Amino acid sequence: MVDMAFLSALGLTAVAGYLLGAVPFGLVLTRLAGLGDIRTIGSGNIGATNVLRTGRKDLALATLLLDSGKGAIAALGARALAGWDGVDPALPVVAGVAAVIGHNYPVWLRFKGGKGVATTLGVILATAWPVGALACLTWLAMAAAFRYSSLAALTALTLAPVYAVPLAAPVHVAGFALLGLLAWWRHRDNVRRLRAGTETKIGQKKADAG
Template sequence: MTDPSMPLEFAALGGYLLGSVPFGLVLTRLAGLGDIRAIGSGNIGATNVLRTGRKDLALATLLLDSGKGAFAALGAMALAGWSGVDPTVPVVAGVAAVVGHNYPLWLRFKGGKGVATTLGVLLATAWPVGIAACLTWLLMAVVFRYSSLAALTALTVAPGFAFAMAGWPHVAGFAGLAALAWWRHRDNVRRLRDGTESRIGQTSGGEPATAVQARDAA
């Protein structure tokens, strides 16, 4: 039988291990493109995978990175029996999956920035909040054309959406994810402030990898 009082430690460990799977690195290596960490921003997310020219791999990375966040949360709920589950359980599992993506055990704790995984967690644990965050990202991306700004805005307002449409475990968890996103995007924030952040669709103009370090917002 499933146990609705699943220990949070178990949910966190399972979420972290699932989130640690570096799909971007795995897919590019299977495709014979080498180590994704050696090009562009050096990140393992979908934005950097796109720099290989393989849109299909970038889309697959985006879906898998989002999916592992959602699966971590939904898997914890399923193991705990769905009905009567403390909402803290899936939130903890989802947050741990984002931490795993950002600091994967298998890559010496050097991972991505967790935006796609975070959106997967939002959609799985409080889908109205997830949709609102995705729409916020889309609006900001269309208006300002900065992926990092769009991501940070969407994740920053997510706790407010959760306050209106979900519960306190979601508010606390999403606030933690927003804080983590700001920390992981600190270089992007500095470039936004200095006016040197690249826009969506803007090429690097032949700059070396070091010149575009950390521009990946995924």
């Protein structure tokens, strides 16, 4: 028999997660700072990496924290609303995945958003922190070694479900694998540029690439 209460909770957390994830903090912060529309410079992305191309490291850091924070809050909020003890792990994972989808396809921006890396890492940290810690370390190591944000992100998010196999529940493995696939889809242009050797490095302006 279908548990209608559980299905209702899944639907509610998914909608709430999506709406929270759809808040475009990078766009809001750069406009408040008088830098105009972040979508008209660099990669056109609303994430922290493109905000960094404005030269405002403080805004890039704030965007990173807020974007990752909304993913974590969506997941933790679902867990809190359902009750911390004995909560089904599917609820925070569904809310987190919905937040990433909201960031990538925000209704407020005609479904043209970011690539969801920071939001995804926030979700992973909030739902399975050991996996999130390893994913963040992977990102840092790859970024330090190669200075490609996209390569670092794809490596970290591809390995996250692998890390989750011994460290988390099957629903985490499935959720993180889905987020990894979504990241690859959103980074398909970056993958082409990486293969061509024209991808922009961290801290490098788009016009200076190649």
